Amino acid sequence: xxxxxxxxxDATFGVEIEQSKQPVLIDFWAPxxxxxxxxxxxxxxxxxxxxxxxxxxxxxVDENPLLTEKFGVQGIPNLxxxxxxxxxxxxxxxxxxxxxxxxxxxx
Amino acid sequence: xxxxxxxxxPAVKSQMLEPVRARWSARALAPDVDLNWKSDGQPxxxxxxxxxxxxxxxxxxxxxxxxxxxxxxxxxxxxxxxKSDAPNTTVGFSLEGADAVLTFGTEWLDAIRPGAxxxxxxxxxxxxxxxxxxxxxxELAGHISPDLRRTGFQILSFWDRELAGESTARGDxxxxxxxxxxxxxxxxxxxxxxxxxxxxxxxxxVRSVSREFAGLFDSFxxxxxMYLETAFMTDEERIDREHLLLGWKAMATAPxxxxxxxxxxxxxxxxxxSRVISSxxxxxxxxxxxxxxxxxxGRKDEVIRDLMNTVLTLIRSA
Numbered sequence: 001x002x003x004x005x006x007x008x009x010d011a012t013f014g015v016e017i018e019q020s021k022q023p024v025l026i027d028f029w030a031p032x033x034x035x036x037x038x039x040x041x042x043x044x045x046x047x048x049x050x051x052x053x054x055x056x057x058x059x060x061v062d063e064n065p066l067l068t069e070k071f072g073v074q075g076i077p078n079l080x081x082x083x084x085x086x087x088x089x090x091x092x093x094x095x096x097x098x099x100x101x102x103x104x105x106x107x
Numbered sequence: 108x109x110x111x112x113x114x115x116x117p118a119v120k121s122q123m124l125e126p127v128r129a130r131w132s133a134r135a136l137a138p139d140v141d142l143n144w145k146s147d148g149q150p151x152x153x154x155x156x157x158x159x160x161x162x163x164x165x166x167x168x169x170x171x172x173x174x175x176x177x178x179x180x181x182x183x184x185x186x187x188x189x190k191s192d193a194p195n196t197t198v199g200f201s202l203e204g205a206d207a208v209l210t211f212g213t214e215w216l217d218a219i220r221p222g223a224x225x226x227x228x229x230x231x232x233x234x235x236x237x238x239x240x241x242x243x244x245x246e247l248a249g250h251i252s253p254d255l256r257r258t259g260f261q262i263l264s265f266w267d268r269e270l271a272g273e274s275t276a277r278g279d280x281x282x283x284x285x286x287x288x289x290x291x292x293x294x295x296x297x298x299x300x301x302x303x304x305x306x307x308x309x310x311x312x313v314r315s316v317s318r319e320f321a322g323l324f325d326s327f328x329x330x331x332x333m334y335l336e337t338a339f340m341t342d343e344e345r346i347d348r349e350h351l352l353l354g355w356k357a358m359a360t361a362p363x364x365x366x367x368x369x370x371x372x373x374x375x376x377x378x379x380x381s382r383v384i385s386s387x388x389x390x391x392x393x394x395x396x397x398x399x400x401x402x403x404x405g406r407k408d409e410v411i412r413d414l415m416n417t418v419l420t421l422i423r424s425a
Binding site for chain 2: 037038041042044045048091094095096097099100
């Protein structure tokens with residue numbers, strides 16, 4: 001029970017994130033980053049938990065320097081929740097803890 | 108997605124498996140939780156070589172085997188073998204391990220019936236592991252708090268309902284997840300922390316845990332195998348090991364800034380943990396700890412082999 005995560009780029013950021021009606025969870029990652037790959041099943045699990053209540057997307061930092069800079073990403077993996085135009089970096093890493101953190105932010 | 112192993116065709120199985128068997132017999136493959144196939148600087152893994160890919164989707168499409176199961180099998184082998192650099196060999200590395208562990212490299216593949224649907228093997232294995240760790244005779248049982256044990260049994264009962272075709276309300280899962288986090292927060296036992304974080308992390312419907320399971324189980328198994336070494340330690344060494352674990356826990360749970368850096372060194376308030384984590388201590392005790400690991404190897408191999416036997420039983424019954 002996993003979900004495919006949509007890849008967002010510098011070019012599609014406006015439509016997929018800025019104009020999104022739902023809050024968006026962005027997974028900043030890179031294919032060479034071991035911890036990012038380890039986190040991927042958790043991100044897929046999260047997408048299944050929230051369904052249509054949360055859009056979950058991924059951004060390859062190597063291919064999308066503008067988005068990476070826009071969100072001030074200094075290290076990966078980085079999980080950022082965007083809601084009502086505000087971006088918050090998430091600190092937790094397990095699905096159970098991330099749900100607690102995201103629920104708190106979604107209100 | 109439905110799975111039909113090897114497209115239901117014994118000839119397909121043989122065609123895919125025999126080249127892997129030859130390379131595994133020559134120890135030219137390195138078991139790895141990641142699918143490795145012609146990836147830069149990494150030797151091919153057994154599953155990577157089987158499907159000639161490092162892509163999960165392609166692996167499942169070509170073999171009809173869930174990638175989660177392949178990950179789990181490779182993880183069990185990796186836990187029981189020692190891989191070292193061997194620059195003078197053609198593959199550049201060497202593997203050492205008990206025959207009972209190494210045999211599993213192709214044994215799990217041999218056990219697969221062409222056409223079998225293996226999609227429930229990892230969920231069933233997860234259920235087996237949770238049941239095992241909640242048993243009173245489990246090695247770490249004395250380090251599992253009553254609250255955590257209660258949470259574990261509740262997860263088990265939800266999983267059993269799910270595997271019997273019943274569903275559990277999302278709210279009931281949320282309540283259980285909160286209870287698991289509270290139990291983890293209250294747990295101060297050095298050995299209990301990784302058990303607690305494992306139980307907390309698997310507090311989800313078991314089918315949805317399948318994809319994450321190998322990664323979550325890895326830390327738990329590491330902790331379990333490390334605990335087995337304590338039977339061969341002096342009292343002082345056992346106490347030092349607990350300080351080590353408390354230090355790791357402090358590092359893992361320390362508040363971090365947005366970049367992920369720790370604000371204040373948590374080991375400052377744990378001088379004994381700081382001492383045993385120091386490179387000086389590690390260097391000074393290295394030979395002795397290697398001797399302890401060697402003494403515990405037989406028992407560790409038994410644990411790993413028992414887990415492998417469970418996987419084989421599940422595969423054969425699919």
